[in-house]
Amino acid sequence: MTYDFDIPTERHGTDCLKFDRAEKRGRSADLLSLWVADMDFPTAPEIVDAIIERTKHGIFGYTEPGAEYFAALDNWLAQRYGWHVTEDEVIVAPGVVYALAMAVRAFTEPGDAVIIQQPVYYPFSFVVTENERTLVNAQLAYDGKRYHIDFEELERLIEESNAKLFILCNPHNPVGRAWAVGELEQLGKICLRHGVVVVSDEIHMDFARPGIEHVPFATLNEQFAQNCVACTSASKTFNLAGLQVANIVIPNKDLRRAFRDEVISSGYSQPNTLGMVATQAAYEHGGSWLDQLKDYLEGNWQLLGEMLEDRTPELQLIEAESTYLAWIDCRALGLDAWQLERFIEDEAKLWLDCGHIFGAGGDGFIRINIATQRSYLERAIDQLASAVEKRRTNL
Numbered sequence: 603m604t605y606d607f608d609i610p611t612e613r614h615g616t617d618c619l620k621f622d623r624a625e626k627r628g629r630s631a632d633l634l635s636l637w638v639a640d641m642d643f644p645t646a647p648e649i650v651d652a653i654i655e656r657t658k659h660g661i662f663g664y665t666e667p668g669a670e671y672f673a674a675l676d677n678w679l680a681q682r683y684g685w686h687v688t689e690d691e692v693i694v695a696p697g698v699v700y701a702l703a704m705a706v707r708a709f710t711e712p713g714d715a716v717i718i719q720q721p722v723y724y725p726f727s728f729v730v731t732e733n734e735r736t737l738v739n740a741q742l743a744y745d746g747k748r749y750h751i752d753f754e755e756l757e758r759l760i761e762e763s764n765a766k767l768f769i770l771c772n773p774h775n776p777v778g779r780a781w782a783v784g785e786l787e788q789l790g791k792i793c794l795r796h797g798v799v800v801v802s803d804e805i806h807m808d809f810a811r812p813g814i815e816h817v818p819f820a821t822l823n824e825q826f827a828q829n830c831v832a833c834t835s836a837s838k839t840f841n842l843a844g845l846q847v848a849n850i851v852i853p854n855k856d857l858r859r860a861f862r863d864e865v866i867s868s869g870y871s872q873p874n875t876l877g878m879v880a881t882q883a884a885y886e887h888g889g890s891w892l893d894q895l896k897d898y899l900e901g902n903w904q905l906l907g908e909m910l911e912d913r914t915p916e917l918q919l920i921e922a923e924s925t926y927l928a929w930i931d932c933r934a935l936g937l938d939a940w941q942l943e944r945f946i947e948d949e950a951k952l953w954l955d956c957g958h959i960f961g962a963g964g965d966g967f968i969r970i971n972i973a974t975q976r977s978y979l980e981r982a983i984d985q986l987a988s989a990v991e992k993r994r995t996n997l
């Protein structure tokens with residue numbers, strides 16, 4: 603079966619954050635919206651069918667995933683990443699950010715240091731600071747083209763802060779790196795040396811671009827697996843975020859028990875029934891849809907790259923290895939964080955995530971979610987390029 607990702611689906615009027623909450627969030631309703639990380643594509647029809655079938659039953663009492671659910675997850679991870687997971691190792695959670703918060707609470711005490719790598723998805727900071735832990739930023743190094751991990755600095759910060767937990771973003775939102783085996787090995791060894799548990803947020807794992815391999819941290823070796831909380835979900839891959847299911851893989855029994863205790867004390871037990879049905883259907887039947895979606899997204903990456911190159915030499919698109927989030931260096935415009943935000947909204951008429959919200963190293967950058975119909979993306983890039991061109995002539 604072939605899927606057509608060009609067909610627009612009206613999202614206004616569905617209470618979606620991306621379009622229906624502009625005014626509530628202080629944005630004008632006429633901005634083109636490319637901020638929050640969900641997609642403008644309906645999920646795979648096979649998943650919709652499974653949800654419809656389940657809703658026909660009419661009873662939505664408490665449910666719990668069974669053997670078929672875990673087999674579907676295991677098959678997906680094994681076929682795509684050579685990663686086998688067992689039912690025992692998996693804790694189902696209502697989301698990855700929730701799981702990050704549970705990990706912070708389970709493996710650290712108030713005041714303890716937690717390492718993150720900014721610029722990074724902003725809830726990484728909130729789950730640390732809102733739980734009264736100390737945020738330690740092992741900032742990513744940027745050489746003007748690409749992001750790297752400064753391993754010496756990472757180890758120094760871990761030693762200095764006596765950190766207990768490291769929250770890794772793989773692939774990294776927003777800078778788009780899919781960390782390579784060598785990088786994961788180095789950071790995994792540093793964490794083992796200092797008794798730091800690794801929480802690996804791999805929610806964007808299925809979006810590795812052609813020629814790039816996503817390597818789940820837990821697959822590198824048994825020691826890493828035993829020191830790791832791996833956060834996975836079908837939500838980004840299949841556009842199911844509103845159905846709120848994540849699969850948290852924790853091979854180590856003691857870590858798993860501590861994590862589960864925290865989940866229980868938060869009052870969470872069974873997952874959303876439809877989320878569970880959708881996740882299982884996604885992993886059982888969604889492979890071909892995803893592969894075609896990724897081809898479509900490649901076309902969007904190409905369009906974005908070409909239009910920026912032709913029209914806005916001031917802006918530099920960072921070469922993404924994964925995700926559907928474009929990270930663009932706008933520092934040559936010479937605007938501070940506030941001015942850039944005003945420029946994007948008032949001149950380009952776009953609703954984007956500006957870089958400063960991702961923490962240190964984010965100022966002067968913007969993030970564009972390209973998981974939309976190509977025609978919409980083209981309009982948005984045109985608006986951005988026109989605003990830059992106008993500014994250039996007015997200077």
Ligand SMILES: Cc1ncc(COP(=O)(O)O)c(C=O)c1O
Pocket residue numbers: 639696697698699700723771775803805806835837843848
């Ligand atoms: C890196 C990362 N982790 C987690 C999430 C959100 O996950 P959830 O909706 O399962 O809490 C996002 C959403 O953008 C993300 O980019």
